[in-house]
Amino acid sequence: MPLPLPLPKPIREIGRKRINRAPSPLLAVAVPWLVVMAGSLSPMWPVIASAPILPPIGFLMLVAWEQLRPGILPVWAGLPLGLFDDLYSGQPLGSAILLWSIAVILLDFVETRFPWRGFALNWLFASAVITAYLFLAQALAQPGGVGVPLAILPQLGISLLLYPLIARLVALFDRFRLMPVREA
């Protein structure tokens, strides 16, 4: 039985023709940047917190992309992405530029040094990077270093537990990124 309304052509053809199709180069390049930037916008989410509880979503996504697809973000990606994060995060401007740049260089080093990693090792490396990031960001945010490091412990726990979930989400976006949409 035919549908009462003809669906648009791209929708009708989903799953029908996968041969002779190629991913869109625009999507393939832009999606990692956009996903990390969307994560950086988390301070605009409808959560008004009186204590730091929300994990640094943008940073978690950056780490996940670096681990899933090493080299898909250039090694200098910490500069533009960190700048964008600084505009919204409430940290002093420059803190994410510095820490994200160092994190990308570090993850690149880990990639060349320990190329064969499983889930557990990835999580371990990511946990180390996230822990260092949260404590350093806290130190940079409190001028004079008069912070209460204990205040970020709940946030740290949530971040470490959430990381595998973020990595799955990034893997989903990676599939979306490489969806064959364009006629080759």
Add this chain to the structure above:
Amino acid sequence: MAPTGSRRPGHSRRAQYGTFLNYSLAVAGAAAGGALLLVVASDATAFSGLRGAATDLAAPAGEVGAGARAESQGLLLTLGAYFTKGSRVAQLEREVAQARVRLVEAEALHEENRELRALLKLSQSDPKPIASARLIGSSASSTRRYATLGVGSLQGVAPGMPVVSPLGLVGRVLEVGRSSARVLLITDSQSIIPVRRASDGTVALAVGHPDGTVQLKLQSLGVNPLRAGDAFVTSGSGGLFRPGIPFAVVARPTRDGAIARPLSDPAATDFVIVEPQWDEAGLDSTLPAPAGGQ
């Protein structure tokens, strides 16, 4: 995943230079971040225009989220209220009866206050609010405590203005964009607010804690007179905040003050009000200038 070997691109000089340039840029980026941090450390208001513009761009999305937040919280509260309905209704009725008595007393006091002020020829100047708006976001993943407000310089908001909710003081405006503003919440560690105990006027300074409480530091040394449950309001000294805005309730006394819980939970408030700065609100025009200034 198999090693990609992107660091050693082969014999092509061009590819080798490209790789080298990438790493140089990465290190330069980190250095630039450090330099920016130094600039910001010397001048905290640097780049506030850039941030304001960025927040203006994202503000419409935040407005949508803020509406959803208010609705979902209302729904959850309604659902939760069903489970404790009977006992709560009885308790609330008792409290309403008490509150009615208090209200009459307060009205009498208000009237007396007005007469006394008239005797002293002080003008009753409740500041006219500048704007009311929603909090559309907060720095929930940073240890600094900022919130974003959905009004800006177009609505007359300027840095330094107090932001209050019906429950109490929320913070003060720090940076202003055209249609959004950043609010320094009272729980930020850089926020220092002069307060006094509502019952007897014991003065203290309230410093924010990153974990969502405020620390009260008493001005006078000696035996700590604070007890859990003491209510504090702003004292109005130093300008900026008008006296008598509800502020916090002592949670537990410490050696030289107390840890207090702010009365206004920014997460639970739907709309907040931006008030003019207190020193501009006309107090100094009705009072004689303090003697012995310079």
